Amino acid sequence: MGRWTPAEAETAAAVREAKLDEAHKRLAAAVDAMAGSGAYRRAVEFAARFRSRSFNNALLIVAQHAEAYEAGRVPTPEPTLVAGYRQWQHLGRQVLKGQSGYVILAPVTTRYATADPAGGPWRPLPRGEGPGPGEVVRERLTGTRPAHVWDVTQTEGELIPELPVPRLLRGAAPGGLWDGLAAQVVGDGYALRQVATAGGIGGANGLTDFSTKTVTVRGDMDDAAPIKTLAHDPLTAPTMRLPAVSPT
Structure with missing residues (x-):
């Protein structure tokens, strides 16, 4: 694929910003709708099970899954297991035709390098470029971008192994x-x-x-x-x- 023209890059940036704005509005609406209801607790429980997702993204997923359920696109009212398109393929599953993903806010990081970690200055490293001699590299969060995930009910393919669940400790206790x-x-x-x-x-x-x-x-x-x-x-x-x- 060749490089984008300035006009194409500007259009792509506008589309990305529009998706981010929509995600933020959806997040605010989800918080308002869930406040004081059982849905908020279910979102907290979902976030606790999948701590690799931020709480904001958990709210976005729960809200969009509920919309998909009301529209008849998914069979369960609550999400169970979510992953990206490539992650599902890696697990031997494929997103079903016609299933749109749930928009989440993915982190954007930038690599910085310096020869003096204590005092800097830190310079951004262009993609594909390594540090110079004697330099150290750190990543910093510089923004967010829209990304998509799908619930397992929106996919088909290999069976998913059961997740481990906590169990109560059993047996006798030491005396005293x-x-x-x-x-x-x-x-x-x-x-x-x-x-x-x-x-x-x-x-x-x-x-x-x-x-x-x-x-x-x-x-x-x-x-x-x-x-x-x-x-x-x-x-x-x-x-x-x-x-x-x-x-x-």
Whole structure:
């Protein structure tokens, strides 16, 4: 492919800026629409499962997937697994004909080189050019560009391996360990209590409420799991004190 003419480059830049502007408007609209609703929580849960995506991009994906579901283009109301076009091909899958991708904000980085990392100056490195003798190179975020991803339901091909999921610790616990950890919690001025199931603390294994100075652990687990949860609690590790409410 030859180089673009100035007019072609200007047109491409205008199209890119228009897509970025549309993505930012869609993001703002998604935040407004999800505020105070279950959709916002689902977006947070989706972002937690796929932390390689920024939270803004998670919101964009969830909002666009919901639109695709309402239009009948996808079979599920929420996205499950998303990837770029080449990534799906690498996994042996192909985007279905007629399925448009979801626009996200991809980072644009620039390489800079200098012979003096402490004082600079740093010079941008043109694409394909390496550093000079004695120079070091760093990448910096310089902007964003529109990119596209597709949900697995918009593709066909090889089966996707099941993702690993966390499992509760099973088995017996060392004698006296619970009492020792509990003594640290109580000694720090907190009440320690147990609830019958995770439903009593919002689905978590444990919860520290710093406003009421209460630590709660679910009781429907093997002996080793509550101890693991209590050991993970920030009160048992002074360097990990956290504000507000901390689920574990």
